[in-house]
Amino acid sequence: MAEVVPNKQVIFKDYINGYPKASNMVVTSDSTIRLELPKNVDGLILTKNLYLSCDPYMRNRMVKFMEGNYIDSFTLGSPIRGLGVLKVLDSSHPEFKKGDLVWGPLNWEEYSLIKDTKGLFKIQYTDVPLSYYTGILGMAGLTAYVGFHDICSPKKGDTVFVSAASGAVGQLVGQFAKLHGCYVVGSAGTNEKVDLLKNKFGFDEAFNYKDEKDLNATLKRYFPDGIDIYFENVGGKMLDAVLCNMRVHGRIAVCGMISQYNLDKPEGTSNLAFLILKRLRMEGFLVSDHYHSYPKYMKMILPLIQEGKIAYVEDIAEGLENAPDALVGLFSGKNVGKQVVAIAHE
Amino acid sequence: MAEVVPNKQVIFKDYINGYPKASNMVVTSDSTIRLELPKNVDGLILTKNLYLSCDPYMRNRMVKFMEGNYIDSFTLGSPIRGLGVLKVLDSSHPEFKKGDLVWGPLNWEEYSLIKDTKGLFKIQYTDVPLSYYTGILGMAGLTAYVGFHDICSPKKGDTVFVSAASGAVGQLVGQFAKLHGCYVVGSAGTNEKVDLLKNKFGFDEAFNYKDEKDLNATLKRYFPDGIDIYFENVGGKMLDAVLCNMRVHGRIAVCGMISQYNLDKPEGTSNLAFLILKRLRMEGFLVSDHYHSYPKYMKMILPLIQEGKIAYVEDIAEGLENAPDALVGLFSGKNVGKQVVAIAHE
Known part of the structure; x- marks a missing residue:
């Protein structure tokens, strides 16, 4: 007879307004799970969940209803869902077997019995931290790759500005731009992150936006001849300052606007007339439209990691009980690098 | 001995803040001109000026300095400059001869002695009103053409929304979109203009934005399944409402933002997060980057005019003395159709 064990979960408790709080979730061990597949049912996998990804887009799932939202809200009383890394403990699904490592959508819980395996990718290459x-080997990496290469139309010598530059996506965008022969400046919200940008990720310049009184002047200092490419992660005042400093025919890839998500009413962007004056293209994108590029991306990124040509910084919270704080910390910039939650290390 | 005649001019008097006023210009007959080319100087043309184009972009030349401006300010004490139609009275320039009709940049005055003929196009086809x-056969036409066909990437069956739709550019964009097999709705600021859109220009629907309390709801009414293409001429509140109603992978061509030009501080645009949610492309353009497409455009548009397949409405002010009011009227939507000033009819 298989063991029945407690299954710790992070349950979604309240729809939010404004900033998400850890108290909008509750960590409980009330549930149990039998560590055995049900008999006579095919197509199931039983998983032990190892690493969780904390991503800004998840806030969209914590609001009750958002006009135009591309994704469903979380269900009250059910576990938070996100992306992560899982280990297959047992399988009645023809494509998975015991011991497989996979990544994709999962519940925030220690063990899962998964009926719908759609979106789960088998992990082939394990000579890196599984996290x-x-x-870098999941959505953030693909986001940086398609955002920079497909949306920004980069050319060697272009001047590139990245906001939230030490985050999961930003740190990669900056390095992809450097590898492409661009001049790259990043902004972040602490001096520690600014150090990382310059000394670990190889940005040409970086600044702490919280120390700058006049972002327009700051950008003029770093880009006396203007910005060709802006990789937008934050929105708000930064976007307005950037618009004033774009060069003719510049491109803005809109990946996120994290400074705006928690405001009752977004700050207005006042300088859109520069789209005309400078003939700018501003384009939003979602990585989910670009999954087909994942194999191409893996072919590009794996050698770079193996040859040590790309740096990658994670901020790993240990234990599912710390997952709510880790998720919420994204919105105050508490994380340094990619925010991960380690439930178990295998 | 050639005649010396008074040469009425519209002189630029004051840099502006906010709305341009007719009193920022002065119409004077203080200048005179000798209706003869100077001897022993080649490369000159003497012109009689027939029609002036009044365009919203001209406001950019009435401010003292605007960061990022792509065009020089007007010179205080000198004539306003714009585009128009001229007749060559005499020429020592090898490419022009007496009697030629040309269009391009000119001073707002009855006669001109032109040294720099750059930008003047010879008019070949005269079986239309020269105005x-x-x-339609000048910048507004080319703007509508490249803006719609090159920037909007239109497909048959797309839903298209045009603001300031009865203006010089808007009326053409709507008709090009109909010819392309699109569903087209336009907005304008009077019921007379709305009638024109529906009954003269063949828009599928049109509305008076001043009668609508909730533009978001209005757009939902006309576009229950969303907007594929927005041709942006106005900015401000309309843009915010449009952003909420765009379809996935929609395109916004930013041609102008006339509602914003005269404000001390532009209204902020709050709904840019829809760029991400709906993966929108928003792109500004200036017709001056697209002059090379003019011959292709003429080849397309002339048969349409000859076959009566395109309608075109002008609002012609008679006499140079009415030019300041005509220009200023653009910013309150006084004009119905393309605003022209007729100095002389030939």
Whole structure:
């Protein structure tokens, strides 16, 4: 007879307004799970969940209803869902077998019995920390790749500005731009992150936006001849300052606007007339439209990791009980690098 | 001995803040001109000026300095400059001869002695009102053409929304979109203009934005399944409402933002997060980057005019003395159709 064990979960408790709080979730061990597949049912996998990805987009799932939202809200009383790395403990699904490592959508819980395996990718390459599949080898990596290469139309010598530059996506965008022969400046919200940008990720310049009184002047200092490419992660005042400093025919890839998500009413962007004056293209994108590029991306990124040509910083919270704080910390910039939660290390 | 005649001019008097006023210009007959080319100087043309184009972009030249401006300010004490139709009275320039009709940049005055003929196009086709070269056969036409066909990436069946739709550019964009097999709705600021849109220009629907309390709801009414293409001429509240109603992978061509030009501080645009949610592309453009497409455009548009497949409405002010009011009227929507000033009819 298989063991029945407590299954710790992070349950979604309240729809939010404004900033998400850890108290909108509750960590409980009330549930149990039998560590055995049900008999006579095919197509199931039983998983032990190893690493969780904390991503800004998840806030969209914590609101009750958002006009135009592309994704469903979380269900009250059910576990938070996100992306992560899982180990298959047992399988009645023809494509998975015991011991497989996979990444993809999962519940925030220690063990899962999964009926719908859609979106789960089998992990082939394990000579890296498995947590990388929550970031550089997962959605954040692909986001940086398609955002920079497909949306920004970069050319060698272009001047590139990245906001939230030490985050999961930003740190990669900056390095992809450097590898492409661009001049790259990043902004972040602490001096520690600014150090990382310059000394670990190889940005040409970086600044702490919280120390700058006049972002327009700051950008003029770093880009006396203007910005060709802006990789937008934050929105708000930064976007307005950037618009004033774009060069003719510049491109803005809109990946996120994290400074705006928690405001009752977004700050207005006042300088859109520069789209005309400078003939700018501003384009939003979602990585989910670009999954087909994942194999191409893996072919590009794996050698770079193996040859040590790319740096990657994670901020790993240990234990499912710390997952709510880790998720919420994204919105105050508490994380340094990609925010991960380690439930178990295998 | 050639005649010396008074040369009426519209002189630029004051840099502006906010709305341009007719009193920022002065119409004077203080200048005179000798209706003869100077001897022993080659490369000159003497012109009689027939039609002037009034365009919203001209406001950019009435401010003292605007960061990022792509065009020089007007010179205080000198004539306003714009585009228009001219007749060559005499020429020592090898490419022009007496009697030629041309269109391009000119001073707002009855006669000009022109040294720099750059930008002047010879008019080949005269079986239309010559004033058309200030609009449908000039910059407004080319703007509508490249803005719609090159920037909007239209497909048959797309839903298209045009603001300031009865203006010089808007009326053409709507008709090009109909010819392309699109569903087209336009907005304008009077019921007379709305009638024109529906009954003269063949828009599927049109509305008076001043009668609508909730533009978001209005757009939902006309576009229950969303907007594929927005041709942006106005900015401000309309843009915010449009952003909420765009379809996935929609395109916004930013041609102008006339509602914002005269404000001390532009209204902020709050709904840019929809760029991400709906993966929108928003792109500004200036017709001056697209002059090379003019011959292709003429080849397309002339048969349409000849076959009566395109309608075109002008609002012609008679006499140079009415030019300041005509220009200023653009910013309160006084004009119905393309605003032209007729100095002389030939």
